[in-house]
Amino acid sequence: MYVQDTIVAPATAPGQGAVAIVRLSGPRALAILDSLWKPLRSGIKPEPRKMVLGEIIDPATGAILDRAIAVRMPAPRTFTGEDVAELHCHGGMYLVRRILAAAMAAGARMAEPGEFTRRAFLNGRIDLTEAEAIADLVAARSEGALRLALGQMAGALSGKIAKLRDQLVSIRAHLEAEIDFADEDLDLPSRGEIASSIGRLADDVAILHQSFVVGRITREGARAVILGKPNVGKSSVLNLILGVERAIVTAVPGTTRDVIEDSIQLGPLQLVLQDTAGVRERADEVESIGISRTFSSLAEADLVLAVFDSARPLDAEDAMVIERCRGRSGVALLNKRDLPPVTSAENLRSAGLAMPIVPFSALRGEGLESLRTEIARLVEEMAAPGLASGVAISRERHRASLDRALKALSAAQESLRSAMPPEIVAVDVAAAADALGEITGEIHREDILDAIFREFCIGK
Ligand SMILES: Nc1nc2c(ncn2[C@@H]2O[C@H](COP(=O)(O)OP(=O)(O)OP(=O)(O)O)[C@@H](O)[C@H]2O)c(=O)[nH]1
Ligand SMILES: [Mg+2]
Known part of the structure; x- marks a missing residue:
């Protein structure tokens, strides 16, 4: 379930470093930022998407916690699609904890692992394969893994899936036209033509299914x-x-x-x-x-x-x-x-x-x-x-959905061969389209999202 509250988390890895980034997202992100951080030059109104130097002040005590840069990013053109604010502070572990505590006292909630990316998905900023690619990019340990993640993040896999789905939608439309206008003399594709379109599509789905080994080797290494x-x-x-x-x-x-x-x-x-x-x-x-x-x-x-x-x-x-x-x-x-x-x-x-x-x-x-x-x-x-090609499925989840799509397509072919009514064929074609839609997340279930985003780190 998507609760529209405001979340906060460190976006940088825990530990000491030159800089740490604390990120806020949600309807109160900008208000919470204003309650914690003030620009050094008083009276200026910080512009959106500009880095502005200021001070972080603990609202409870009025004590200065750090000198830090803040960036305000109003919705909707942000990573999550919500109002987002970032504080670029010094990378001290205690300091980051103090800032998080102050943000929480001001009404933010600590984000779950992957919650920023999950919101980006739920707000339609990215699809599921693109969300997974972000996790893969962070985890990449080789040039091949990096290339595959970048391709997937840019929509290579979603594009491929979308094309296959479009073809299924058009086949289904033809079948439905056959149902609706059975008595009229329309120029619809013959049963044979539909069967061969489904056959070609099944071949394409099978090739994508086979790319699992390639994807896994590229992502995780060859064993x-x-x-x-x-x-x-x-x-x-x-x-x-x-x-x-x-x-x-x-x-x-x-x-x-x-x-x-x-x-x-x-x-x-x-x-x-x-x-x-x-x-x-x-x-x-x-x-x-x-x-x-x-x-x-x-x-x-x-x-x-x-x-x-x-x-x-x-x-x-x-x-x-x-x-x-x-x-x-x-x-x-x-x-x-x-x-x-x-x-x-x-x-x-x-x-x-x-x-x-x-x-x-x-x-x-x-x-x-x-x-x-x-x-x-x-x-x-x-x-x-x-x-x-930069396109390969790399997760068991993708493979399972493609498996379902292949089964549905072969059921459709079987129905066509045994001269079943178009309604029956259309049901299988729709099931294949749904199975493909699960990969990009057009069709999704909460438990599947939970499993995907659990793998992410906090703050991503
Ligand atoms: N002369 C020679 N001895 C080798 C060579 N490779 C391994 N050995 C020796 O063969 C013995 C067994 O080597 P290991 O690497 O432990 O062999 P292993 O196949 O792992 O053995 P297990 O773990 O018992 O199955 C050791 O005494 C090695 O020093 C080689 O190329 N030449
Ligand atoms: Mg040995």
Whole structure:
């Protein structure tokens, strides 16, 4: 529910800094500002959207709290669509708390996380994908994530969705004309034409649906899991790629027992690496739990880095690893090449491994450049469509709505095939349009908004 009161929150991160910004939004924002802050040159009437130097005064005691700049932004052309006021004060933690307390004493309420952005959405200043893009922009940790968030903030995804929705609306209008003017001789598209329009639309929706992987990789980074039997050098490989001793390395097989995760920057994207417990047939209780975690990581990974020991013959445990690599994207490392060779790339190939194979020595750091190049190539291949077009869905919420849209469209196609009356087809077409409308928030529910804005920080 949208309560039209006045909210206040620090807009800058907590902690000490040169400047902190306290933001107010709501019908009393400007009045509350006037009660706390006075321009240094008395008698002037500060102009809207101009920074003016003044003093913050605690209304309760009359004590000066800070010398600070104030900006008044009257509705409606503001971020939230309401009256907004900002105080740019010195960035002291105690000072900011005092200013917030004074604003609250003057009638403001502390904002919930994301409440400014939620108001911007509810007042029609931005749609839901644009609101989500703001959170993504703040959280971006790579060039790719930044680009995708900026594109989405500028309306790239909403534009795409709007186009698809418009097409659905026009198909529905044709179906309804068929219902309303059944007896008249109108030049309406035939059933076949409607069916092929729906087919094309479903293809476009499916492409957007598939962009989820690209969007997630661009936003959160690609997940690579390091897989192999015990003692082949998985943890050594992790440490080498990261450039820090992140995981424990010992000569004892079964050293790593839990999933160890860390991330690095890889070109325009982030790579999240997971070192895992070695895959083996017989293991004690702790190790067995570790191995089952290895398999869950594997299930969610985008890439597999399979490690093999070139100084030992392939065995049944290596065969288990090769089996798990079937159909997966990734790179195989033939590690320990500094030792006399026993297993070759050909041996791995004839055992059924289909991935590119990089000769490697974690001990000497040999092969690292080839590995980086190979991983970067694979990740960019996966993320390329999103990076190029700037349009990709990146959230489970988007994917769920597109799923519903696809189901509704295939129901519509089915109804057309079985020569159902136009009313029946129109219901499914409307359901598909509604599902798309959920993505941009034209159709929304309170609990969905709560879930989205909970992720935001206070003051955003
Ligand atoms: N000679 C040589 N030894 C290596 C190389 N890479 C790792 N080792 C050694 O192999 C042993 C096992 O290395 P780890 O990195 O702990 O292997 P792991 O696969 O993580 O082992 P678990 O965690 O037990 O599954 C250690 O003694 C490493 O020093 C390499 O390239 N050459
Ligand atoms: Mg290990």
